[in-house]
Amino acid sequence: MLVSGAGSNLSALLRADLGIGQVVLVASDRDSAGGLERAQQAGIPTRVVPPADFPDRAAWDTGLAEALAPAEPDLLVLAGFQRLLGPELPKRYPTLNVHPSLLPAFPGQRAVEQALAWGVRVTGCTVHFVDEGVDTGPVIAQEAVAVEPDDTPQSLHARIQAVEHRLLPACVALACADRLVVEGRRVTVRS
Ligand code: GRF
Numbered sequence: 001m002l003v004s005g006a007g008s009n010l011s012a013l014l015r016a017d018l019g020i021g022q023v024v025l026v027a028s029d030r031d032s033a034g035g036l037e038r039a040q041q042a043g044i045p046t047r048v049v050p051p052a053d054f055p056d057r058a059a060w061d062t063g064l065a066e067a068l069a070p071a072e073p074d075l076l077v078l079a080g081f082q083r084l085l086g087p088e089l090p091k092r093y094p095t096l097n098v099h100p101s102l103l104p105a106f107p108g109q110r111a112v113e114q115a116l117a118w119g120v121r122v123t124g125c126t127v128h129f130v131d132e133g134v135d136t137g138p139v140i141a142q143e144a145v146a147v148e149p150d151d152t153p154q155s156l157h158a159r160i161q162a163v164e165h166r167l168l169p170a171c172v173a174l175a176c177a178d179r180l181v182v183e184g185r186r187v188t189v190r191s
Contacts, residue, residue, distance in 0.1 A: 001026050002081040007035020008161060009079035009098060009168050014042055016169030021176030025071035027064065029083050045071070051083065061086035068093075075175050078130060079168065082109075087132050094175060095130035098168045100160045102126060102142055107135035112157045121147050123156070125164045127171040129182060140171045140180060140187045 001010055001023055013023060026039035027047040036046045047067045054060040065088055068076070076095040078085075089095060101111040103126040106118070115123040124144040129137040143163045147156060174180050179190045 001035075001039075001077045001079065003028050003033050003035030003079055004030055004082040005033060005035065005080035007033065007038040007079070009164055010035045010038055012165035013077070013169050013172060014038075016173070018169065018173045018176060020173065021075070024073055025068065027067055029081070035080075058086065061088050065089055065092065075172070076130075077168070077172055079164075084134060085130060090130045090132070090137075094180075096140065096168075096171060096175060097128055097130050097135070097137070098164050099126045099128065099135050100157060100164065102144065103128060103135050103139060112153050112160065115147065116151065116153060116156060123147055123160065125160050125167060127167050129187070138182050138185050138187045140174075141167050143167055 001013070003010055003026060010023070010026060023044050025045050025047060026035055027049060028036055029050060031048045036048070039046050049060070049064045049067050051060045054063050073093055076089060076093045078095065078097040085095070099107070099111060101115055102124040106114040106123070122144050124142060126142045127140045128135070129140065131137040145160050145163055174189055181188045181190055
């Protein structure tokens with residue numbers, strides 16, 4: 001799993017009974033990510049791969065791939081990972097991301113603030129496969145969250161995260177069971 005922030009999705013994944021699969025490594029681009037501490041408390045190995053330790057983007061991509069490889073993951077899960085991955089990792093591993101909007105609306109950073117600024121009445125969260133773009137990969141699952149008139153970015157994000165904490169583990173379980181079939185932009189669930 002790749003995290004840059006607090007790691008509440010990591011905790012949700014650890015709490016969920018996936019039935020199949022386990023988190024084998026948590027890696028981050030920054031040593032301050034709260035998710036690293038949560039992983040350590042759960043006895044999961046961690047790695048930090050800061051871009052500043054590498055001469056350029058491509059070298060960092062390779063460094064990250066080398067840090068992940070010994071754990072032999074079958075799947076990469078991004079939750080709040082603040083870096084765009086190069087093409088190498090999503091080609092090597094099926095890679096999922098959770099994003100706090102109904103994509104393709106409000107991709108990229110500060111999706112919750114973008115939704116509030118636009119004045120939408122409904123936003124939500126998306127779990128999708130990662131490709132080379134910014135939040136552009138095929139959608140696995142989405143769930144809507146209503147925007148309340150008095151919402152702040154914090155209050156809205158908290159309700160979206162409550163949904164993420166259900167949706168991401170459900171999608172990870174399907175991916176671990178090899179039940180997700182991607183055909184072009186469409187993802188279907190094999191029974
Ligand atoms: C989540 O809301 C995710 O959608 C966004 O960043 C947040 C990460 O939260 N990309 P956490 O680190 O899992 O608590």
